[in-house]
Amino acid sequence: MQILMNLSARASFPTKGVGMDAKDLKYFVRAGVSLIYVTALDQEVFLDWFDGNVADMIFQEKPKAEKAAKKCAVYEWSLGTGLIVRDPLAQEKPSSNQATSGIGPALAKVMGLCGAEERMIVLIRDVMQILGRGGVQSSPDLVAISKIRDIVSRTSITFIFLSNINVLPSWMEREVVVLDWPLPTMEQHRQFFQDIQEGYVSDEPDSKNKEKMKIQIDVLDEETMRDVCKAAQGLTQQEDLWAASYSIMKNKKIVPAVISEMKKQNICKSGFLEWVEQPEHIEDVGGMDELKRWLNLRRAIFTQEARDFGIDDPKGILMIGIPGVGKSLACKAIAHVWNMPLIRLDMGKLFSATVGSSEANTRNMLSTVEAVAPCVLFIDEIEKGLSGIKSSNNSDAGVTARVAATILQWLQDKKQPVFVAATANDIASLPPEMTRRGRWDEMFFTDLPNRTEREMIFRIHLRKRRRDPDALNLNFEQLTDATKGYTGAEIEQIVVISLIDAFCSKKEVTQTGLLKAVGEVTRMFDTMKESIDALKDWVAIKDGQGTRARLASTYQAEG
Ligand SMILES: Nc1ncnc2c1ncn2[C@@H]1O[C@H](COP(=O)(O)OP(=O)(O)OP(=O)(O)O)[C@@H](O)[C@H]1O
Ligand SMILES: [Mg+2]
Secondary structure (H helix, E strand, O other): OHHHHHHHHHOOOOOOOOOOOHHHHHHHHHOOOOEEEEEEOOHHHHHHHHHHHHHHHHOOOOOOHHHHHHHEEEEEEEOOOEEEEOOOOOOOOOOOOHHHOOHHHHHHHHHHHOOOOOEEEEEEOOOHHHHOOOOOOOOOOHHHHHHHHHHHHHOOOEEEEEEOOOOOOHHHHHHOEEEEEOOOOHHHHHHHHHHHHHHHHOOOOOOOOHHHHHOOOOOOOHHHHHHHHHHHOOOOHHHHHHHHHHHHHHHOOOOHHHHHHHHHHHHHHOOOEEEEOOOOOHHHOOOOHHHHHHHHHOOOOOOHHHHHHOOOOOOEEEEEEOOOOOHHHHHHHHHHHHOOOEEEEOHHHHHHOOOOOHHHHHHHHHHHHHHHOOEEEEEOOHHHHHOOOOOHHHHOOOHHHHHHHHHHHHHHHOOOOEEEEEEEOOHHHOOHHHOOOOOOOEEEEEOOOOHHHHHHHHHHHHHHOOOOHHHHOOOHHHHHHHOOOOOHHHHHHHHHHHHHHHHHOOOOOOHHHHHHHHHHOOOHHHHOHHHHHHHHHHHHOOOOOOOOOEEOOOOOOOO
16 A cells, blocks of 8 residues: 555646546635535545645645644544544554544544634545445434534534545435545556556665565556556556556566456446446347448547547437347447447346445446446346336335436436447336437437348348358348348347257258248237337327437338
């Protein structure tokens, strides 16, 4: 940790990021705001910055640090240390004050100290102890909260809650200013990795880690360093240090893949998110030419150049359509087209876990995703999670509704380039605000594949199973005739069945075999005609600007 502190002190600190930046903390403290909540994944880096800026926080004109130290007292409370003075200039760290390890006695002590100092800041570290875990069923320490409210109403003390996640209960949100401490920028990662490398190549003895000096490392060239920094986006400096040190021990250099691995682990830890290793290839999506054109046009859109040109980062798309037409497949392929990581959100898990952990879970999940940006967030069957909104007040004390509101709000306000690719089958169970104009960059409707698209899908699935469609001597006209009204998933099933039949009879896939398999696959179209018609009706309703959703394919639909 010492290494981290020293190195981080040398780095320049973030001034831009999610939410308000570090300078804002200064203004809020100066303005006399008494309750401030700082979420910082890099807590040590934040504290380092805080220590260096605390004098500036209190006074408009920068006094000498010594003078400021006399006029302002900073205390810190955590369960482990109790209430102690925080003085970065002190030679030794103060010993813990066990008598104040409980928040009650600590607050009583704060009250007692009040008046002795001109200005007082109290940093509260173990926030969950007071605020609970941020869920409906978690229990905040109401006595402590009431006491803090009482103190701030009678004094000019500023309380700064410091936590790696936001666990503020929603009923307290309006009383507290919430600030996010941004994760390191690319430049800060670069500085940090260079410092780590220098630590290994330097001749100066490292008193802490003598073994370290014995390793000869390969110093990265400019291009690999850029890859390493790109891979590190979304990591804290602590994580940079762990991953880089591990990589150096194992490979004698910092390897981009090891840094990415750290990020994947963070995604998996959330429990609701999955890092999809091999997104689908866009070439494996049959048809949907209009969607493909739309995606291709936006290939270079997440760049600084595009931003400088005045283009906002795209928000996302909602794919609606009947089951089995390749909505999920197309969403997954977006990550491939844009060469971005693909992260899948399990809405079902998120909602079933929300009772007892609520919106805080959702907010944290969203910030985990933002930390990986630029990326594609794939939300499959979004309506499954959102369908309980209407009855939410009766069934779960409004948790589902609030979680849904948090997600919708985030879709609107997100600052990081996270492209949301969502799918929905049942438009009726989606809340209207989900499909209103402007919520998404585009809503695409995926219809049943027409003749041309069916041939493409046949070819894709034969090729995927190591067959050259042109070498099989097939009559695609006949095959596409026979499969009118079939979905892509059903065509895939036809190919699979014919392959199994061919294998069992020790023959190659043939036209007859494929046609026989067509007879064995029932068209969903026949059993779901009504809901398909209802969906098409919804899409086609004009609202003055064409259909409600853009057609994913320009190929003429069949009657
Ligand atoms: N247009 C297509 N091109 C190639 N393969 C397709 C296409 N449509 C469907 N498939 C095949 O069918 C499988 C299932 O499709 P997918 O899950 O993407 O459909 P969906 O529209 O998301 O259905 P659901 O609404 O049931 O989730 C795909 O993995 C793919 O193998
Ligand atoms: Mg799907």
